[in-house]
Amino acid sequence: MRAGLGYDIHRLVEGRKLLLGGVEIPSPKGALGHSDGDCLYHAVTDALLGAAGLGDIGRHFPDNDPRWKNADSSVFLKETKRLLDGKKLKIENIDANLHLETPKLVPHFPQMIQNLSKLLDISEDRINLKAKSGEGMDAVGKGEAVAAQVVVLLC
Ligand code: MG
Numbered sequence: 001m002r003a004g005l006g007y008d009i010h011r012l013v014e015g016r017k018l019l020l021g022g023v024e025i026p027s028p029k030g031a032l033g034h035s036d037g038d039c040l041y042h043a044v045t046d047a048l049l050g051a052a053g054l055g056d057i058g059r060h061f062p063d064n065d066p067r068w069k070n071a072d073s074s075v076f077l078k079e080t081k082r083l084l085d086g087k088k089l090k091i092e093n094i095d096a097n098l099h100l101e102t103p104k105l106v107p108h109f110p111q112m113i114q115n116l117s118k119l120l121d122i123s124e125d126r127i128n129l130k131a132k133s134g135e136g137m138d139a140v141g142k143g144e145a146v147a148a149q150v151v152v153l154l155c
Pocket of ligand 1: 008009010033037038039042
């Protein structure tokens with residue numbers, strides 16, 4: 001068994017889409033980033049790479065590489081899955097915390113889980129998502145950021 005940890009945070013700004021787990025969340029502000037800013041996909045990618053002993057997302061997909069400008073972050077997950085397959089590593093489960101002040105994310109969880117399930121070729125019951133607000137405190141709580149924490153287990 002190999003555990004992996006992922007974390008990502010993006011600044012929220014006007015004029016950008018808010019994508020999480022491949023789902024566009026209706027919001028006046030979206031995630032600033034070189035790619036599409038999907039911090040759930042980024043944190044899952046980092047957790048998987050970490051568990052596999054393959055470094056991190058910045059090593060495989062540098063944010064100064066024009067190939068990844070406004071990239072659909074699902075490509076990071078697809079490539080990471082290919083690397084795991086190459087090492088004969090299987091995903092046992094994924095657990096994630098999504099940090100956003102507003103709007104509520106729970107209604108979007110089924111679609112996010114379906115997207116992750118398809119991209120990573122694992123059953124939906126191996127993916128768990130949880131929503132957290134910042135209780136009006138830190139950058140998340142002030143509506144300035146969106147963040148994700150992820151743990152994965154590979155076997
Ligand atoms: Mg990111």
